[in-house]
Amino acid sequence: MKSLDELTSHCIRCGFCLESCPTFVETGEETESPRGRIYLVRSADEGKIAWEETRPHLDQCLGCRACETACPSGVEYGQILEIARDRLEREHPQRAKAALLDGLSHPGKLKLQLFLGKMLPGTKIPGLLSRMLSGEAPEADKPNPQPMYSWAELDESALPPVKGEVYLLEGCVMRVLFPGVHQATRRLLRRVGYTVRETEAGCCGSLHLHVGYLDKARSYAEKLAAAMPDDLPVIVDSAGCGSTMKEYGSLEPLALSLRSLEPLALSLKGENSGLKAQGSGLSAFSKRVFDITEFLLANGLVEELAKTNLTTKITYHDACHLAHSQGVRSQPRQLLEAIPGLQIVELQEADTCCGSAGIYNLIQPKMARRLLERKWRNIEATGADLVVLGNPGCHAWIAQAAREHKSAVRVVHTAELLESAFSGLPG
């Protein structure tokens, strides 16, 4: 992991990031811009302002990393944000946030909470919880798990022979809330000749990493990497998770040179050389991680899709952690374009964050709501019947907008839409 000093020194304050930043565009305030935040973090790191001064501005950051796409100097903003948030959490821990993450990242606990949540009145998450997290009234609905699809079993005789095995990240939130997406993903994998080797692996640590719990994220990373051995490809159908897993290398412990932790890192270096091997294992693991659309495109799903037909009008929303973090923009579009009959309308500001951003809509409900309404206006303007996207956070959040606006527009994962081309669009 690089130092804040090194990471922030690449920003020369040209300001080319400003209009790419959703919170800057909404507020017009430079403290809510990437350039401003980098400057504040650098100033805190150099001891010129107190760390606590940076908190409201780092809290308001979505972590969408659209600024990284815009930045000509290649500033690794995502890493700056993660290290700075970690630093803040160490000095001034926010217990409600930690508890929330704990609940989300354990499928058992999440299911229990959903069960208990059902007994509470209203559609939104409980006001008390929201106030503990954000000091604001809640905006997000209580999560509602999707049902499995009632597609017929795949006809093995009509499928290509099995070429190999892959892992599928079942994850934590995805496993509970979007089992249908995983179902579609598995079917599509089989259609290009791959079966899924089952594991008990759970959370990837993405949510922890993004809000500033580096140690916790590292321990999840190591557990996950250990649970998926044998150099098999690791398929991910959640943009946020895929982004983190592809960047596990940055979590490698011995390179950790965050100023306050330097003494600790040095002491570890001397006594435990075993850690190093573990660290480089994370980098190697990252190279095996693929978003589902990357993998399907590379393995010939386009030819299969050409035999299908789906007559409907869709638009594609770029999840930030696909477009900006992973650079996955063309792959889903190429797959969608391969479906005969499908009409695709380009979405204005397609790669602007919808405000969901991990747990952002729980800890910054007001800004999340502003961004959701902006996204919704753009979606409505397309006249599409379906919004296609590749991340559970955006999925639930934009679906909530559709419900609130009493719209017939449906939100589906890219995998669900692709599988529907073969098996029919349910409902």
Add this chain to the structure above:
Amino acid sequence: MVEELGKLLSPERVLSGEAVARAYDCDAYTVDRSKPTCVVLPLDTAEVAAVVRWCVAHSVPFTPRGAGTGLSGGAMPALGGVVISTKKLNKVLQIDIENRMLKAQAGIANKRISDAVAEFGLHFAPDPSSQTVSTLGGNIAENSGGPHTLKYGVTTQHILSVTMVDPLGEVLEIGSLVPGAPGYDLLGLIVGGEGTLGVVTEAWVKLTPVPAAVRTALASFRTIRDATECVAAIIASGVIPAALEMMDKGVLRAVTAAFKLDYPAEADALLLIEVDAKPVSERNAAIPRPPDTDSDPNAVSPKRPTPNETVEKELSHVIAICNAHHAISIDMAQNEAERQKLWVARKKAIGAMGRLAPSIVTHDGVIPRSRLPEMLDFVYAVAEKHKIGVANIFHAGDGNLHPCFYFDDRDPKQVEAVIEAGEEIIKRCISLGGSVSGEHGIGVEKSDLLTLMFTPDDLRMQAMCKQIFNDGMLCNPCKVLPNQKGCVEHKKRWRGVGW
């Protein structure tokens, strides 16, 4: 102050505190910094006027600011006080396609103006490299140029009228919607006034048809001298390309890392050349008009070349000159995507310098194009003498240099060296018959150097011009004119002091 301004606007649009003061203490000219007491975000002209009146009543300095992408410290609050941000004045107010004009608020990003009229085949021609973020107000203040300035002119040629708040808080309307209107050119003072004559809040701008045909080429040369001599020859031949941009090896290092440009390994300089042609009879096909007799846009008379023929002819002319100057390779953009790739690399090149060092200072001196070869030699010699890195990327067709020094601003010695090197370069520009600045403005950076360029009489009359609008004390102090009251201390404080 914060409380009172909060009552004038609303409390959430008055920002203050340690983090705010820090975030607004400089623009993209990072070696001179000064903290504001607070930042206000007005929603309309009346709110700007109210803030200015409050500042005048309480003798508080105020500094207008758009996106803060300026390169000469123009939006830096030199004497503290209030920063008036235009970033909530960001709307298009009126579009008049028939007469090809548009009215927008000052805080709108330049590119968003063009986006708003793209469907009509029109655009706002000034295209500073920062156009995706820099604001209309900032472009007006600095009289911004850009790569296509060579053919289409700088900002002042594209502004019809402005609404502004003068330094005493009165709202003024300056200019007229008729291009080339009679009377004294007051608008010409405001455009390029660097926000020292008031705060522009709205403007009517001219819209220009998008060219009907464009060809873009990237020519590489073994030496800087070959490239610069080629530029001088192209201009001397009478062709006016839409853009003629040069990049040297220093810039190529950064740009290659950022945008993966392809060019021969032995190239020391690249020229980005664009030729274009306007739509036939300046008519935009997207604008429906009643049929008339004197020209039918669909039936071009055989004598008049089509836009495509025009650009091909110009292009072959330019290519012949490149070849005569030993170009190693000349690559054409084959489609709009390839053309955009070249332009993104060019426009974001200065921003990519962060790959080489933590800070940059970019100058923009202008020289006669015939002196480009010797000037470039001088720039490299100065950088070497001061032991700082320099990369050159510039509007070669205008003779507008952009030597970009890269260094570490945490080292006071390097900051000092960069400032000295910059002054040497500007002085040479002037002695070669050029200018201290082509488009970045004077700001705090170059005010002392104006005495080298203008006669005392000229500067005295410029100071009098400023007094038409105000007494010069509160509205964006310490910018443009040298030797202003109250600014000596500011200069002393930052010169040679590293942050």
